Amino acid sequence: MKRIIAFITVVVVSTAIMAWTTPDLLKNVRLGLDLKGGFEILYEASPIEGGAKVTRESLLKTAQSLEERANKLGTSEPEVTTEGTERIRLKLAGVTDEAEVRKQMKEPASLTFRSKDGTETDPNQYNKIEMIGTDFAENGAKLEFTQMNEPIVGIKVKSKDKFAEVTKRLLGKPLAIYMNETLISDPVVQAVLTDGTASISVGGDLDKAKELRDQINLGALPLKLTEKYSQSVGATLGKQSLKQTIEAGLIASVLIILFMVAMYRIPGLFAGFALIVHTWLLILVFVWADFTLTLPGVAAFILGIGMAVDANIITNERIREEIRSGKSIMSAVKAGGKHSFRTVMDSNITTIIVAAVMYMFGTGAVKGFALVLIVEIVLSIATNIYFSRFLQNLLIKAGKLSKPKYFGIKESEIREL
Amino acid sequence: MSSNHKNIKTLDFVHLSKYFYIFSITLTVLGLIFLAIFGLNYSVDFKAGSNVDMTLTKNLTAEEVTPILEKLEISKDADLTVGDQRMSIRFNEVLNETQDHQLKEEILKLDGGASFEVNTVDPEMAKELARNAIYAVLISCIGIIIYVSIRFEWRFAVAAIVALLHDAFMVVAVFSIFRFEVDLTFIIAVLTIIGYSINDTIVIFDRIRENLRFAKQKTTTDLHELVNHSVSQTIMRSLYTALTVFIAAFFLYLFGGESIKMFSLAMVIGLLFGAYSSIFIASPLWFVLKSKQKNKPAKAS
Numbered sequence: 280m281k282r283i284i285a286f287i288t289v290v291v292v293s294t295a296i297m298a299w300t301t302p303d304l305l306k307n308v309r310l311g312l313d314l315k316g317g318f319e320i321l322y323e324a325s326p327i328e329g330g331a332k333v334t335r336e337s338l339l340k341t342a343q344s345l346e347e348r349a350n351k352l353g354t355s356e357p358e359v360t361t362e363g364t365e366r367i368r369l370k371l372a373g374v375t376d377e378a379e380v381r382k383q384m385k386e387p388a389s390l391t392f393r394s395k396d397g398t399e400t401d402p403n404q405y406n407k408i409e410m411i412g413t414d415f416a417e418n419g420a421k422l423e424f425t426q427m428n429e430p431i432v433g434i435k436v437k438s439k440d441k442f443a444e445v446t447k448r449l450l451g452k453p454l455a456i457y458m459n460e461t462l463i464s465d466p467v468v469q470a471v472l473t474d475g476t477a478s479i480s481v482g483g484d485l486d487k488a489k490e491l492r493d494q495i496n497l498g499a500l501p502l503k504l505t506e507k508y509s510q511s512v513g514a515t516l517g518k519q520s521l522k523q524t525i526e527a528g529l530i531a532s533v534l535i536i537l538f539m540v541a542m543y544r545i546p547g548l549f550a551g552f553a554l555i556v557h558t559w560l561l562i563l564v565f566v567w568a569d570f571t572l573t574l575p576g577v578a579a580f581i582l583g584i585g586m587a588v589d590a591n592i593i594t595n596e597r598i599r600e601e602i603r604s605g606k607s608i609m610s611a612v613k614a615g616g617k618h619s620f621r622t623v624m625d626s627n628i629t630t631i632i633v634a635a636v637m638y639m640f641g642t643g644a645v646k647g648f649a650l651v652l653i654v655e656i657v658l659s660i661a662t663n664i665y666f667s668r669f670l671q672n673l674l675i676k677a678g679k680l681s682k683p684k685y686f687g688i689k690e691s692e693i694r695e696l
Numbered sequence: 697m698s699s700n701h702k703n704i705k706t707l708d709f710v711h712l713s714k715y716f717y718i719f720s721i722t723l724t725v726l727g728l729i730f731l732a733i734f735g736l737n738y739s740v741d742f743k744a745g746s747n748v749d750m751t752l753t754k755n756l757t758a759e760e761v762t763p764i765l766e767k768l769e770i771s772k773d774a775d776l777t778v779g780d781q782r783m784s785i786r787f788n789e790v791l792n793e794t795q796d797h798q799l800k801e802e803i804l805k806l807d808g809g810a811s812f813e814v815n816t817v818d819p820e821m822a823k824e825l826a827r828n829a830i831y832a833v834l835i836s837c838i839g840i841i842i843y844v845s846i847r848f849e850w851r852f853a854v855a856a857i858v859a860l861l862h863d864a865f866m867v868v869a870v871f872s873i874f875r876f877e878v879d880l881t882f883i884i885a886v887l888t889i890i891g892y893s894i895n896d897t898i899v900i901f902d903r904i905r906e907n908l909r910f911a912k913q914k915t916t917t918d919l920h921e922l923v924n925h926s927v928s929q930t931i932m933r934s935l936y937t938a939l940t941v942f943i944a945a946f947f948l949y950l951f952g953g954e955s956i957k958m959f960s961l962a963m964v965i966g967l968l969f970g971a972y973s974s975i976f977i978a979s980p981l982w983f984v985l986k987s988k989q990k991n992k993p994a995k996a997s
Binding site for chain 2: 313316321377378381382506507508509510511512513514515516519520521523524526527528530531532534535538539542574575577578579581582584585586588589592593596597600618621622625626627628629630631632633634635636637639640641642644645648652
């Protein structure tokens, strides 16, 4: 009787916990851009000056600056990650104007201060690069006002000596500011500047001053970025994919559970219940670990449901075999569980090996898929081996599963000992 | 149903495998020929270019969209596929930002409710993806060989690897023969098949190993019978485990999101070959390897 109560308690309590927490959990699953719509770009960073190497630090700084800029664009939770030694993946949800995003992300790639070196063919051309974006302090450019209330841009450099040398050499000559190959402004150097700061006059235009300030700050971005891959998914399309795929998963799950019950009767029910617990746990892990669920991830999720019950199939087939050979239910369950455990572990571990390799070599979608698969297999060992076995044993020990027909076996199939 | 089981269970799997070897080898050769001549139908994931997928609120025709492409000067090599309230256009050249933007604007003029998915891949990235996939397959195989060799013996490992490479290649061959589109998710599918198709094989091998422990095999005939017996003991559970995953993959294919259609199709095909190969290829192959070893001491004595 105690065991019956324990059994009922476990089932009722776990069902209640699942029913109570699931709506909240589902709301908190972090969805990938392919499901909620958004814009993803993979950049490859290369140094503006040839020959230099992309350092870990500069890559991180670039990523950080991209994130700041993405935040400025007002996108919700921009996700910027570095990959390998020279790549940055940028994920933006709810972008309405991709063209603007791309422009903003890429344009400030190379800020240079230039002077003339005599090779110019045009008066508005400056060929000698004196200073580059990285020479300027990050976020060092500020909007200032003169006493005449004229807007000017105050800038700050990292090396005072270098700036002093440049301003001394170019005193009275123009020092042109270039963004990529576009001349923005070519102020004339008015004095030798030794304290590492300067102000640039833009002719009283406030908007122009603001733009110059932003461009110089953005220009402190140390690396040049080239787009290697991009994906943009409309929000409606993403939602539609999610809905369709989940529906497909629900249909498949119901059929799998029906199959299990039809084949294995009571143990099939346990397998079905364990499967529900398994799915709930998987969602829980995703929310807790803050993993992002992508469409291939959902696919892995659903395939994994089919894989999780494999453990039950193998175990129950083995138990039935033992019952058929004439063993009592109790010893058949024991022997079946013991023998099938090794098979189940071997087959799960080989799948984990492949999933781990996929995770190591994959990027983006492949990684997401592999991650779900690994988590799922590990969880299935807990739920579809241990948990369903635990429930089954409670009932067997309580003497409730004493007949072979509960395992889907006819008495006539049992061999006499 | 139960008489059916009996029929399946009394088959001489080892003997029958000859015909299945012929079948598999024929399909492999056919696949190789198709691959050599036609290659695979790569999507933009592997070929540099852009792919624009549109979900529409009404049906647009190619006649309506082609002028837009011509106007934007991107109609060259553009490949239009029109579906029910869907349309996808594939460009062999990477769309630049302005073209991308203008295309969307123009389509939105035709259908204000259109939703887009645009994928662009640099050729370098595509090569890298393919290279990583090949590495992943090789390293997975090495991992499985090591694990199976430790847990079982090298003959099981070799037979298992042959079977799973067979499954993976069959999927590639079928995709080449039927010109199905190969995208990034296809790689995932092939890798998953490699990881999963071995499960069925392990179930049967495990039984062979167990039966080996309790049986004395003096002759090849004994071994032949042991393999047949082991397969017939485990064939149903091996099929059932494949069936449950098959159900999942099949419904994903029928109802799942558009961008994992090809993935699901590859899974469905791979699972079918996986179930087939673990019964008719892997175990008989192990028998061939094992009986070679058996013969030696027999002759000596």
